[in-house]
Amino acid sequence: MRPNVRTTPGKELKFEAEEGDALFVRSAARAMQVLAAFHGVNKALSLSEIAKLSGLDRSATQRIVHTLAKLDYVRRSSDDRGYLPGLRLLDHTLDVLRLDPLVQKATPVLLELRRSLRERIDLSLFDDTRMIYAFRIQSKRETFYATLVGHSVPAFATAGGRAALSLMTDDEVREVLGRSELIEYTAATRTDPEEILEQVRIARTNGYAVIVDEYLRGEVAIGVGISRDGRPIGAIHVAGSLSEWSQDEFERQAAPVAMEAARDIMASL
Known part of the structure; x- marks a missing residue:
C-alpha cells in the first residue's frame, strides 16, 4: 500500500523537441525540468540532487537554478542547505485558477x-x-x-x-x-x-x-x-x-x- 502523495500523470512529460518542431524552446523546457525535480520530494534539494532528479548535468542545473533564483522562482531553504520552489510560482497558480x-x-x-x-x-x-x-x-x-x-x-x-x-x-x-x-x-x-x-x-x-x-x-x-x-x-x-x-x-x-x-x-x- 502507498501513502497518499501526488499522483504521477499518465502521459510522461517530454522535455525534448519532437522531430521537426522548430518552435520548441529548449531552454524553457530545461527550466521546467528543474522545477519538476521537486514533484516527488519532501525536503529542500541540493544542486546535485536537482541535477540527478531532472536528468541535467550539474553545470546546466547550476545556471538554471541561479536564473530561477534571481527571478524568485526558486529560493534557498531557511537552513541554507538547499533549494525550494519560490513563492512567485504561486502567482501562476492563482492565474490558472482565476482564469x-x-x-x-x-x-x-x-x-x-x-x-x-x-x-x-x-x-x-x-x-x-x-x-x-x-x-x-x-x-x-x-x-x-x-x-x-x-x-x-x-x-x-x-x-x-x-x-x-x-x-x-x-x-x-x-x-x-x-x-x-x-x-x-x-x-x-x-x-x-x-x-x-x-x-x-x-x-x-x-x-x-x-x-x-x-x-x-x-x-x-x-x-x-x-x-x-x-x-x-x-x-x-x-x-x-x-x-x-x-x-x-x-x-x-x-x-x-x-x-x-x-x-x-x-x-x-
Whole structure:
C-alpha cells in the first residue's frame, strides 16, 4: 500500500523537441525540468540532487537554478542547505485558477453546496489518469494533503475520478486504466481493471460514483462528473467519515445535492 502523495500523470512529460518542431524552446523546457525535480520530494534539494532528479548535468542545473533564483522562482531553504520552489510560482497558480471557466462558475455553487451539506466539498480538474484539486472547502476532520489546492489523486480509485471516467466510453476508460498505475492505497482499493470498469458503469447509470475506504481509510465519498461538449473536465467530491455516516445514508443525503450542483455548473459553462 502507498501513502497518499501526488499522483504521477499518465502521459510522461517530454522535455525534448519532437522531430521537426522548430518552435520548441529548449531552454524553457530545461527550466521546467528543474522545477519538476521537486514533484516527488519532501525536503529542500541540493544542486546535485536537482541535477540527478531532472536528468541535467550539474553545470546546466547550476545556471538554471541561479536564473530561477534571481527571478524568485526558486529560493534557498531557511537552513541554507538547499533549494525550494519560490513563492512567485504561486502567482501562476492563482492565474490558472482565476482564469479557468470551470473554477469561476463552480465556486458560488460549491459554497452553496457546503451550506446545505456540512462536509468536505472539493472541485477537481480532470487530467487524463488523475484529478487535480482546484477548490477545497474543509470539514472538521482533515489531513495536510486534504487542504492543498494542486494536490492530485488517481482517477481510478477516487469518487470524482470514477465519476469523470463515467462520462467516457468503455474503450476510452480501458485506455486510461491501461496507462494508470493501479496500486493499492488501502486494503479495499480495487486494482483489477474490469472491476474498476464495472464501478465506472455503475456510476454512469446512477449519475454519481461512491467510494468507501478505497483511497482513504474511514472515508465515504460521492463524486459527480462535470462535462463540457460531451467530454469530462472535472468533478465534484463530497466526503464524510464512516464514523458518522453509513454508506447508504451518505448517498441519500449527498448524492442528490451534489448532482444538482453539477447540473447548475454545467448549465452555466
